[in-house]
Every structure is written in structure tokens, then in C-alpha cells.
Amino acid sequence: MSHPLELSSVSKQYVSRKHRVDAVREVSFAVAAGEIFGFLGPNGAGKSTTIKIIMNLIRADRGTATIFGTPSTKAETRRHVGFLPENPALYDYMTGAEYLRFVGNVHGMPKQRIRQRSDELLMLLDLLPAAKRAIRSYSKGMLQKLGLAQAIIHDPPVLILDEPMSGLDPLSRVLVKELIVNEKKNGKTVFFSTHIISDVERVCDRVGIIRNGILKAVKEVAPLLREGIEAYRVRFAEHESSAEQEIMVSPDDLTTQMVAITSTGGTIRLLEPVRKNLEDFFLHIIRED
Amino acid sequence: MKNILRITILGIMRDRVFHGITVAALVFGLVPVISQLSMRQVTELALTLSLSLTSFLLLLLSVFLGGVSLWKDIDRRYAYSILGLPLRRSDYVLGKYLGIVSFILLTATVLGIVGALFSYSAIGVYPPNRPVLWENYVYAIFFDVLKYALLVSFAFLFSTISTSFFLPMFGAVCIFFVGSSSQEAYNYVNSPEAAALHPAAKSAITALYYVLPNFGAFDFKTNAIYSIPMDYQGLMLTFVYFCCYVSIVLGLAVILFNRRQL
Numbered sequence: 104m105s106h107p108l109e110l111s112s113v114s115k116q117y118v119s120r121k122h123r124v125d126a127v128r129e130v131s132f133a134v135a136a137g138e139i140f141g142f143l144g145p146n147g148a149g150k151s152t153t154i155k156i157i158m159n160l161i162r163a164d165r166g167t168a169t170i171f172g173t174p175s176t177k178a179e180t181r182r183h184v185g186f187l188p189e190n191p192a193l194y195d196y197m198t199g200a201e202y203l204r205f206v207g208n209v210h211g212m213p214k215q216r217i218r219q220r221s222d223e224l225l226m227l228l229d230l231l232p233a234a235k236r237a238i239r240s241y242s243k244g245m246l247q248k249l250g251l252a253q254a255i256i257h258d259p260p261v262l263i264l265d266e267p268m269s270g271l272d273p274l275s276r277v278l279v280k281e282l283i284v285n286e287k288k289n290g291k292t293v294f295f296s297t298h299i300i301s302d303v304e305r306v307c308d309r310v311g312i313i314r315n316g317i318l319k320a321v322k323e324v325a326p327l328l329r330e331g332i333e334a335y336r337v338r339f340a341e342h343e344s345s346a347e348q349e350i351m352v353s354p355d356d357l358t359t360q361m362v363a364i365t366s367t368g369g370t371i372r373l374l375e376p377v378r379k380n381l382e383d384f385f386l387h388i389i390r391e392d
Numbered sequence: 393m394k395n396i397l398r399i400t401i402l403g404i405m406r407d408r409v410f411h412g413i414t415v416a417a418l419v420f421g422l423v424p425v426i427s428q429l430s431m432r433q434v435t436e437l438a439l440t441l442s443l444s445l446t447s448f449l450l451l452l453l454s455v456f457l458g459g460v461s462l463w464k465d466i467d468r469r470y471a472y473s474i475l476g477l478p479l480r481r482s483d484y485v486l487g488k489y490l491g492i493v494s495f496i497l498l499t500a501t502v503l504g505i506v507g508a509l510f511s512y513s514a515i516g517v518y519p520p521n522r523p524v525l526w527e528n529y530v531y532a533i534f535f536d537v538l539k540y541a542l543l544v545s546f547a548f549l550f551s552t553i554s555t556s557f558f559l560p561m562f563g564a565v566c567i568f569f570v571g572s573s574s575q576e577a578y579n580y581v582n583s584p585e586a587a588a589l590h591p592a593a594k595s596a597i598t599a600l601y602y603v604l605p606n607f608g609a610f611d612f613k614t615n616a617i618y619s620i621p622m623d624y625q626g627l628m629l630t631f632v633y634f635c636c637y638v639s640i641v642l643g644l645a646v647i648l649f650n651r652r653q654l
Contacts, residue, residue: 158472158476159475160472160475161654162651162653178479178481179478186473186476188469188473190469192468192472193470193473194470196406196407197403205399209478209479210478250473
């Protein structure tokens with residue numbers, strides 16, 4: 104069975120009079136159904152170019168991008184996709200409600216369903232009070248949330264989000280993360296690009312790290328975090344009345360140390376794993392170059 | 393395509409350019425007054441003013457809307473969001489084009505009625521020797537709309553290859569001037585006055601005449617102003633010419649836009 108999203112050896116070179124830039128080189132990966140895939144990389148790594156190729160905004164020089172097995176150059180594939188561009192630009196003379204109605208109409212949704220979904224999403228994303236205001240009066244965060252609403256109004260099986268948390272305040276970031284996780288719970292596939300590592304740690308099943316147009320690694324996030332325990336921070340007191348001490352213990356020595364402390368009447372006050380996080384992994388990959 | 397057409401019209405209605413042109417249309421109020429200045433040709437002058445003013449406002453609309461509409465979508469990245477929807481690029485281009493042309497047709501209808509009312513009031517005071525053929529007046533405006541629809545298609549063609557608004561905007565203006573004088577240039581090179589002209593220059597001008605649009609073919613104002621009966625075969629030929637020409641230009645625009653990297 105074909106994957107919701109698959110890229111095979113996709114390459115793209117930007118050519119100007121003076122320079123040739125390999126924006127994306129031989130990028131291949133597949134995103135499984137119901138998976139949240141984070142596409143991580145520093146600025147200029149090729150994340151947006153890859154997404155533009157998937158959305159047929161630009162053409163790959165080589166390779167193919169497919170949505171459920173159909174080349175993404177076909178307009179009908181976008182019926183299955185909800186797309187949020189980076190810093191979305193939406194027709195600013197329309198109101199938020201009008202824009203959602205327009206997108207619903209393009210997707211061929213029945214009028215009643217459009218109204219119901221619009222109200223639902225505007226409420227969820229806290230945009231209801233601004234629904235009848237022109238988009239030109241929206242703040243950056245509101246625009247981002249409206250962009251997200253228009254991406255999911257038709258309840259697509261695949262979501263492609265370019266920097267979905269960009270420009271959002273902390274509360275809205277949490278809201279959007281919850282929304283992404285909920286989409287996964289509903290069986291949706293989410294592919295999103297970001298350069299914020301904690302976003303990937305919190306919500307992603309897998310992460311692809313891109314640098315200079317080359318996909319350096321594709322890893323599952325959970326094992327990466329689990330296997331990354333380098334040591335344990337142990338805080339203990341030798342006696343009830345004595346001062347707390349802190350030591351770092353390697354995973355191999357943990358049992359021995361615990362036994363040593365407790366056998367002499369000491370009390371363990373804190374036991375905390377010190378893990379190599381995704382940031383370290385990311386930096387390791389990036390610094391390999 | 394229908395959805396793009398609809399929001400294009402909505403966008404124009406809410407645009408400042410449209411508001412400016414609406415204000416400019418108030419000049420129609422001067423038609424009866426100015427017409428009175430010509431004691432013997434009130435009817436002709438009233439109709440000339442109405443048709444010319446309508447045509448001028450349609451020209452402004454065509455150049456501004458045609459030149460800016462597609463370019464602005466690309467420049468301000470509205471196209472990213474729109475083309476992320478299940479829409480073919482051809483539907484997007486044609487939807488926008490038809491939106492603008494529908495708006496031009498609507499404006500022409502409104503301006504035509506307003507112009508006719510003001511002209512009628514001027515004519516009422518000084519009845520003409522020959523009855524006004526209002527049917528010709530309608531034809532003159534309708535073919536003016538076709539002329540500007542053709543001009544908008546050129547603005548779209550330029551927008552598909554341009555990264556700034558200069559080419560679509562000024563390209564459309566140039567096409568308008570060249571297209572408006574191509575018939576005269578052709579008539580000149582084929583007249584005895586052009587006998588001294590180098591044959592190569594004659595051939596070049598003739599070739600350009602066939603390649604560039606001939607806006608003179610769409611001008612039926614004289615028939616409307618002087619109540620000259622219409623040549624219906626000529627009207628039909630002009631209509632067919634419009635259909636063929638606009639199909640070619642829009643076809644090219646769609647091909648180029650399909651290849652465009654956004």
C-alpha cells in the first residue's frame with residue numbers, strides 16, 4: 104500500500120547568473136499513515152524547498168513526490184492534503200469566515216458542513232471574535248491560526264505544515280501542538296517543518312534532519328530520547344540530619360551505587376536521568392559537516 | 393474556477409482602485425452640460441463623451457486590474473495558499489481572468505446605462521435630426537469590453553513571466569497604443585503615400601499587423617454616434633477574431649504559468 108507521503112530521490116537546484124545552489128539533493132523518505140513526521144533543519148537547509156516541491160509550487164529537477172502513490176504534481180492529490188505555508192499570506196480583503204468558506208467551497212464541501220466546521224475551528228483556535236473582521240487586521244499569530252484552520256477545514260488525511268508554530272505566543276503554541284497530536288489520534292498523517300527542536304520532541308514520532316539540502320538522518324524520536332540516557336543525577340543524604348549531596352552515576356553503576364548508599368543508612372532524595380536530548384543529536388548531525 | 397472568479401470580483405469591489413474609478417465616473421454628470429456647448433451637434437457630442445468616458449474608465453480598469461491582479465498574488469505570496477488547494481493552475485489563471493472580465497463587463501453595463509441616461513437627457517433638450525440607434529450604442533460598448541478583455545489577457549501573459557508589475561502594467565499600455573494604431577499603420581503602408589517606403593519595412597509592418605492585436609477592429613463608436621447602420625458580418629468577424637486571439641494569448645499565459653516556479 105502506498106504511503107500518504109513519499110519522496111524518492113528528489114533534487115532541486117536553483118540557478119542564477121552567478122550561482123548554482125543545490126537546495127535539495129537526493130532526498131528520499133516516506134511518511135507512514137497516522138505518523139507525525141518532523142522535518143528539522145537550520146534556516147536555509149532546504150525544508151521549505153522540499154515542501155514547495157511536495158505542493159507543486161516548484162518542480163523538482165529529479166525525483167518524485169507522491170501523495171498516496173499519485174505524483175503530487177496532480178492537482179487532485181491536494182484534495183487529501185491540508186497545507187499551511189510558512190508565514191501564510193491569505194487574501195487580506197476577505198474576512199476569516201469568508202476565507203474558510205472559500206476554501207471549503209474549493210474542496211467541494213457542502214455549505215452546511217462548511218459552516219459547522221468553520222464555527223468549530225474558529226472557536227477552537229480562538230478566532231471567533233475576529234471571524235467577521237478583514238484578514239488585513241489580523242495579527243501574525245491570528246493569521247497563522249487561520250492558516251491552520253483553512254488547512255484542516257476539509258478534514259484531510261494528510262497535513263503538510265511549514266513552520267506551524269512560527270509567530271505564535273506560548274499559549275497558541277500549546278494549542279497548535281495539541282491540535283497536531285489530536286489529528287494523529289484521529290488517524291491523520293502530519294508532516295511539518297520546523298527549526299525548533301522542542302516542538303519535535305513533544306509531538307513527533309519520527310524526525311528527518313536536513314542540512315545543506317541533504318537529508319542527514321531519519322530517526323524515531325522516542326527511542327532517541329530513551330536510549331539517550333547518559334547518566335543519573337542522584338541526590339542523597341547519609342543520615343536524616345546530614346546535608347544533601349549530589350553525584351552523577353553512569354547507568355552501569357546505578358544499581359551498585361544505590362545499594363552502597365542505602366546499605367549505610369543513607370536516603371535517596373532524588374533520582375533523575377540525564378539524557379542526551381534531540382538537541383544534542385541534532386547538533387551532532389549538524390556538526391558532522 | 394468559479395470560486396476564484398467569485399473572490400476575484402469580491403477583491404476588486406473592496407479594492408481602492410475600484411473606489412477611485414467609481415469617483416471618476418461622477419464625471420458623467422458633466423455630459424449634459426458640456427453637450428450643450430455644441431449647439432448643432434448635441435446628440436453626437438453627448439454620445440461621444442459618454443462612449444469615450446466609458447472607454448477610458450474601462451481602459452484604466454483593464455490596465456490596473458489586469459496588470460496587478462496576478463502579479464500581486466505571486467508577489468504577496470497569496471498564490472502559495474491558493475495553489476495549495478486542489479486547483480489546477482490553469483483554473484486559477486482563467487478564474488482570475490474571467491473575474492476581471494466579468495467585472496469589466498459589469499462596469500461597462502453600469503457606465504453604459506448611466507451614460508445613456510445622461511446622453512438622453514441632453515438629447516431631450518435638442519432633439520437630433522437622425523434618430524439615435526441605441527442598439528449601436530450597446531454594440532459599441534460591448535465591443536469595447538471585448539477589446540479590453542483582450543488587453544487584460546496580454547497583461548496576464550506578461551504577469552506570468554514577470555517578477556515586477558512594470559512589465560504587465562506598462563506592457564499592457566504599450567500593447568494598447570500599438571494595437572490602437574496598427575490598423576492605421578497597415579492602411580498607410582498599403583497606400584500610395586507609402587510608395588517610397590522600403591519593401592522590407594513594409595513587410596515588417598505588415599507582419600506586425602498580423603501578429604499584434606488590432607484594437608481598431610473593435611471600434612464601433614462612429615456607428616453609434618452618427619447612427620450608421622451596423623455591418624453584422626463585420627461584427628461577427630470581429631467577435632471570431634477576438635475569440636481566436638484571446639484563446640491564443642490565454643493559452644500561452646497558462647502554459648507559462650504552469651512552468652513558473654513560485
